[in-house]
């Protein structure tokens with residue numbers, strides 16, 4: 001007997017019932033016993049004189065009148081009787097549960113759980129508990145049309161009766177003691193049938209720890225494997241050349257840039273695989289760090305690639321690199337979906353021959369016919385936009401290149417630990433000196449005209465402005481219509497003094513580039529755009545940003561957008577135009593006005609909206625935990641991670657007696673591929 005047994009082992013579970021239970025994902029005893037309630041009903045017995053109107057309570061008493069069943073309408077019924085508690089008599093009605101009639105017998109003592117109606121002195125019953133009710137909490141499960149609460153509870157009870165003794169501990173004893181955790185047996189049982197609130201809390205604590213810990217064990221194992229991969233590449237770059245290159249830059253690196261550059265270079269040199277996430281707020285200077293890493297790779301005789309999500313961004317990185325590498329022999333090319341066939345063929349040939357050192361591009365870069373001669377380093381910018389599979393394809397190209405993922409969307413720590421726990425993380429937590437934080441204001445649509453007028457002052461100083469149009473998720477067509485409307489209005493408002501131009505997602509790439517170029521050259525002062533400019537665009541002379549219907553955007557996205565201003569020496573402003581309908585919406589606008597720190601923004605966003613929304617759990621590979629909550633239980637996650645790390649750091653930990661059960665459990669899990677599908 002063990003928990004992997006099929007639920008058919010229980011009496012009363014045949015083909016039909018097994019099939020029904022499978023609709024809840026319950027196939028084994030383990031599934032059943034860890035199918036925890038999503039809430040509990042407090043069914044402590046109460047006295048009539050202490051309960052409030054509409055409160056849900058359990059009342060115990062003696063039945064003093066026979067139950068009368070009246071039927072009305074189609075399949076509708078009411079069962080009524082009276083009960084006595086002490087000297088008080090009260091009425092009880094059950095709706096549409098005619099079968100309860102047999103359970104109600106005059107002079108017998110019963111307990112009824114239901115909702116109290118103080119005015120009518122009667123209880124609308126939900127269930128009959130029997131007089132010998134022991135637990136104070138009744139579990140409530142997510143069920144469906146084919147499995148009922150009572151069936152489930154009865155099966156779970158039966159499951160525990162037969163299998164309680166075979167529930168094995170999977171956590172090391174040392175951890176149970178250190179954190180005073182309940183045993184697996186106790187915790188599983190108490191998750192269903194806690195005696196009181198305290199026991200429930202203890203059980204939950206243990207279950208959450210277990211979930212996080214097992215996940216972290218698997219994740220840290222993966223990380224260990226990545227690192228230990230000895231046939232990774234050792235990129236022996238030219239230290240002197242790299243120093244000279246860094247010196248030639250038009251500015252000195254910030255301390256944070258220096259630190260992460262060192263971390264990356266250390267990975268490059270080592271024969272272990274680099275699998276590193278570089279996080280840095282917008283404007284923190286990730287591009288130059290990427291350039292240094294690529295330069296190092298090239299001096300070692302390897303090629304490098306930079307992959308970005310949009311053509312505009314690819315174009316812009318290309319320009320930065322051309323400039324940064326101008327005084328070096330590094331040869332860079334750009335490959336995107338709109339690269340002409342002939343040019344493309346040329347690039348591919350040079351790439352294969354090794355003539356080309358660095359390739360910048362969009363997804364076009366991972367197509368099948370793109371082959372490098374000696375790919376040593378792959379960098380992806382804004383990696384959250386690349387699906388897990390695309391990342392994999394790229395890594396499989398060439399000679400197991402080192403991989404650096406860059407992101408400007410700061411990821412809250414709990415999510416980073418979970419989604420990228422197998423990676424090493426470098427953080428640029430400092431902006432280049434002299435930056436003035438962007439002042440952010442939130443206005444209502446009625447104030448828009450006034451604001452547009454005051455923007456004229458800034459425009460008169462020679463500065464430029466972005467106007468971001470609302471995001472309409474349902475339809476790109478509406479996005480465009482909206483943008484066109486805003487564009488026309490602004491043109492009417494500002495012409496002929498200032499030029500307004502329009503950029504949207506439906507435009508051809510060449511058109512987009514031409515418009516970006518006009519804006520960069522200050523031939524137009526106002527750029528109306530849908531979110532195509534979201535990532536990476538760099539026009540330091542633009543000091544104003546107006547975001548229309550700002551409450552339609554996620555906070556991370558607003559923060560990204562805002563990062564487009566505040567890039568030059570002049571003070572910048574970001575104006576959020578929004579009329580949020582609810583408190584969360586208002587709170588979100590407020591947060592934007594209060595901080596310019598991307599990490600703070602993302603933490604707050606996580607609190608307000610939950611991990612799924614913030615992160616898009618589908619594409620990210622963020623696992624779903626059954627009981628644990630990434631936001632509420634973050635502190636337990638930290639502990640679980642630390643413990644898992646320290647175990648993996650022990651030599652040959654797998655053979656130590658304290659971990660026997662854990663090793664066995666993880667092996668089974670791995671065989672089932674529970675974690676990393």
Ligand code: ADP
Pocket residue numbers: 251252253254257280281282283284285286287288408432433538567
């Ligand atoms: P992001 O991290 O958002 O990609 P960028 O790499 O685009 O940031 O850098 C933003 C701007 O800051 C660029 O104009 C870049 O040249 C400049 N920059 C980067 N590092 C420094 C530095 N250490 N000192 C001054 N300016 C810098």
Ligand code: MG
Pocket residue numbers: 286287381408536
């Ligand atoms: Mg960037």
